[in-house]
Amino acid sequence: MLRPEPAVGVSVPKHEGHDKVTGRALYVDDLRMAGMLHGRTVRSSVPRGIIRRIEFDPAFDWGGVVIAGHQDIPGENVVVHVLEDQPLLAAHEIRHADEAILLVAHADAERAEAARHAVRVEVEPLEPVLTIEDALSARVKLWGEDNVFKEIRIACGDVEAGFGAADVVVEGVYHCGHQEQLYIENNGMIAERTAEGGIVVRGSLQCPYFVHHALVRMLGLPPEKVRVIQTVTGGGFGGKEDYPSVIGGHAALLAWKSGRPVKVVYDRLEDIAATTKRHPARIRVRTGLKRDGTLIATEVDVVMDGGAYVTLSPVVLSRGAIHAAGPYRCPNVSIRARCVATNTPPSGAFRGFGVPQTQYAMESHLNRVAAELGLDPLALRRRNAYVVGDVTPTGQTLRESVGAQEVLERTAERAGWAEKRRRYARENAAAARAERAGRFAPGGRRLRRGIGLAFAWHGAGFTGSGEVRLNSLAALELAPGGRPRVLVANVEIGQGAITVFTQLVGERLGVPPPLVLVETPDTGLVPNSGPTVASRTTMVVGGLLEQCARGMRERLELFVERPLRGGPDFQRVARRFLARRGPLRVERRYQKPPGVEWSDETYRGDAYACFSYAAIAVEVEVDLDTGEVRVLRATTAQDVGRAIHPVLVTGQIEGGTLQGLGYALLEEVRWKDGRVWNYQLTNYVIPTAVDAPPIEVVIVECPYSGGPFGAKGVGELPMDVPAGAVVEAVAHATGVRLDEIPVTPERLLRALARAAEAR
């Protein structure tokens, strides 16, 4: 028998790579339709107020302009996420700056833009709530009596007794602000009314069925009359999880009213100003330890700013809270997490989904603890990091696939942790001595170097019973020529999802991955296999596809009464099957893994089917006079279960690492009167190729028995680790430990000055 080439573990060419390097890949803004109008959005300039009047400039030529307001919405004026509090268009009350009030469209994009400016909305301003502190004070009430959208408590053991028994108790408060996803392709959608009285919406998105669900409600149509199709998507990072329901609804409303196709594509300014961002957070951590560094009590208090509407905040909060105590064994834990309402644009999904905030805080805190105890940060983590059999704060026993200790060791080894930790300290001390003696380095620059470490975990798939509720369905069918075709609603957004699908299916069918077709994510053609979020695509949906492929192989081998023998044979047999037996379609629905139990009421049980683990060592050079921090190198080991495609998985890790470094050092959303002040790429700065350090990735494979070929989720994990390591590296270089990110030159210089005064 011919032994087919293995497909899993091999870096096959990216499925859609050819189209992307030739410019043939069509993104939403590349599409044009006959009679198409361009839609624009009239937005609020204040963060809170009551709409009194809408005026249309009588001097403007309104010919050919389509105008749609909340009265025109055929269904309900609501964007369904977790709750139903967000309107598609503000009807009466404004709850955040740049909230959509009215839509205009014209065949000429410039006329549409001019029409937008010819609308004047008179708003009676109300006092806004713009910070976590203001929200908690509840002086102005936006939501209930306390402005708290959601509160979660997780506890195990007796935390007060733990603190009582501790030799050392350390407490700190950590702050992190908004972060913009900054996919390079802005949000965009095209909607078109069909002759049958339905609507088709195409665009840049992560979750076709989320948009579908939202449109059914807005338009009051039966589900079969609404069709949502993904176009090639230029990055998402969570930013195209919930917002496409809003912009898709806007395009659909304009198309519904005008009867013509309508394209709504944001420019960068509108995208930054109006769409979702990472939740800002204030996190208090208190830990009790034995003198040797053994953790015996952890108390974490998390407050996140959810913005003006609930959107996805309860789920972001939940994930952040479950991970808040870090991947550390600790008998006594108490976690309290709240998400508050403010008058900023709704915070939403961004790679990591609440975890980067809590892991940044916990890791910064543990680095401070190590300094206070005089322990090596690596040794402190080794002592407490999870091993198989440990129990998490929700009472989940980690039964398998715990690469925690291994990622620590591999990171330290590859980065030369111990040697560099000593060497940089020695060199920094020598430089300081020389400068005191009046001897400066060439150029007079006072440079210091440091290395910092951080560690994190990330649960793959939806939290708690989320996957059970999603009830995902995936399918595999035989296309007419006898090639297998994948039918799922999960989308390629750069991560390589569809390439991985072709590998998993190809491996099980014994055919080369390029033979496997992948259907366009189109709700009219593919089953609902859930959203492309939560590091679930390879592990959960890939797992379902792998089962589909087993099923298909079984059917075909029973049909020919012999084993299949690779690509050409597969196609021959498949064609014969189609001719004699008719269509073949194999479906698999998500089944809860045995032994996984979760209670939403008590927040006890298995929060995730399994966790992935990552450690990172970041080396920096700090200029003491300018406060600039240059990252010299990042070294990270990540436990991914099994690398289905080594190039793609390291690509995920490198990209996530750089987003994490941007979060730690550069990216700061600044606000003025409740509006984003730096809504341009000129002043919202993300890392360039020059800012980016060489990133060295070590893949650790501790297989998870429930994932396809042992794979587990990795999409978000790399974003969770860098921030804590950067803060520690800066502290190692300068002796100054910041409790707020990003570590901008301004913030660092102020801290250095304060430290100098204190001496």
Add this chain to the structure above:
Amino acid sequence: MSPAVTLSFTVNGRRRRVRVPPMKRLLDVLREDCGLTGTKEGCGEGECGACTVLVNGLAVNSCLVPAVQAGGARILTVEGLARRSRLSVLQRTFIEGGGTQCGICTPGILVTAYALLRRTRGRVPREDEVRAALAGNLCRCTGYQKIVDAVRVAARRTGTRRPGGTRGRSRGKKGARR
């Protein structure tokens, strides 16, 4: 907007005549009037480089160039890197090495890299050289490592031949066609 003017230039070796307002962005002229949507808009203010094209051999942000400035110019866009269905070495190393993820920055990055490799023809540019050349092209997916590696691998494979070129074609012939 001011009345339209007629402009001619070559794009990817092909002569084009368009009638457009003189201040229309070259980006929009390429996308709308020439139907070449491979060139992308990411920010509209010259920060992201997604709209990079070569104008007379120089990499520019086409969102900042008024059409009138392109009159008579030789323009190269991503669509001009492959010879019919045959990918250039640079395009192939991007696919093999993970240099493209979501792909929206890829056209601009490939064009910038092509210009770099033409400047450094005959040697492999150092890693910091590649990073400096790409500093005007933002990518949010890759962390840049695989892009930098793909550019250097392409330089190594092409040697002294044209960097964007496909194997087995003479330099002179292709150069003349551009």
